[in-house]
Amino acid sequence: MSHRLTPFAALCLVLTAGCTTVGGSADQAAASRELTAAQLRAAVLSDADLGAGYTVTVMTPSPGAAAADTGRETADVPACQPVLDAVAQTNPAAGPLAETDLSVTSAAAPEAGVYAGLLAFQAGRAATIQTDLDKVLAQCTAFTSTGSGGKGVSAAHQGVRTRHRLTRLDTPTPEGADGATAFTLTNESGTGTLLQRALLARTGTALAVFSTVGSGKEQAAAPDDKVVRTQLAKLRTAQR
Numbered sequence: 001m002s003h004r005l006t007p008f009a010a011l012c013l014v015l016t017a018g019c020t021t022v023g024g025s026a027d028q029a030a031a032s033r034e035l036t037a038a039q040l041r042a043a044v045l046s047d048a049d050l051g052a053g054y055t056v057t058v059m060t061p062s063p064g065a066a067a068a069d070t071g072r073e074t075a076d077v078p079a080c081q082p083v084l085d086a087v088a089q090t091n092p093a094a095g096p097l098a099e100t101d102l103s104v105t106s107a108a109a110p111e112a113g114v115y116a117g118l119l120a121f122q123a124g125r126a127a128t129i130q131t132d133l134d135k136v137l138a139q140c141t142a143f144t145s146t147g148s149g150g151k152g153v154s155a156a157h158q159g160v161r162t163r164h165r166l167t168r169l170d171t172p173t174p175e176g177a178d179g180a181t182a183f184t185l186t187n188e189s190g191t192g193t194l195l196q197r198a199l200l201a202r203t204g205t206a207l208a209v210f211s212t213v214g215s216g217k218e219q220a221a222a223p224d225d226k227v228v229r230t231q232l233a234k235l236r237t238a239q240r
Contacts, residue, residue, distance in 0.1 A: 014127035032204025035120035037098035043238035053107040073145040080140035176232030
């Protein structure tokens with residue numbers, strides 16, 4: 001399974017640096033404890049949690065790991081720039097207390113694998129980030145980006161223009177979550193179309209971003225409900 005969906009989790013981090021919203025909602029986050037890296041890692045799904053047919057692969061980012069210099073894309077709509085900065089993971093001023101990433105595949109639907117990013121924050125911060133994400137989704141629906149140079153970027157890719165569409169989706173709040181936001185990001189260039197779908201679920205002091213991918217005429221499926229509900233339940237239990 002491709003890990004190119006990491007930008008959805010990174011988008012949440014960019015928003016903490018790029019937006020000025022303060023405070024948070026008066027929900028269960030106030031009563032939930034902040035998770036350490038070890039506690040967050042212990043709350044990650046396992047094959048046994050999901051049952052036969054599921055395979056979970058855990059990827060914990062190395063401390064201080066730096067993203068490769070692949071150049072910077074510039075949006076023609078300023079409100080949309082956080083989306084592109086997230087793709088490039090240019091978020092040095094932001095960061096959670098801990099992060100763990102995982103992918104889940106199912107033998108019953110191998111083409112509909114789910115990539116998830118789990119992010120632990122200080123109390124109240126997760127609600128603020130979700131509010132900021134909602135603002136971006138309201139202000140940024142369509143834009144075009146232009147690529148610039150960077151290490152490893154060929155001359156042919158410099159100046160390439162890509163069309164993007166960011167669409168918020170109606171979604172119920174999953175069991176075990178305090179709030180949820182769902183959206184799709186479509187990237188259209190001369191080489192084809194990539195559709196990414198994500199569900200951001202807030203549980204106490206943590207965020208979980210579940211995402212899937214489609215390409216061309218293939219639509220990205222909604223994240224597996226069993227994966228979402230089981231992971232959120234483990235996050236909730238870890239914060240008690």
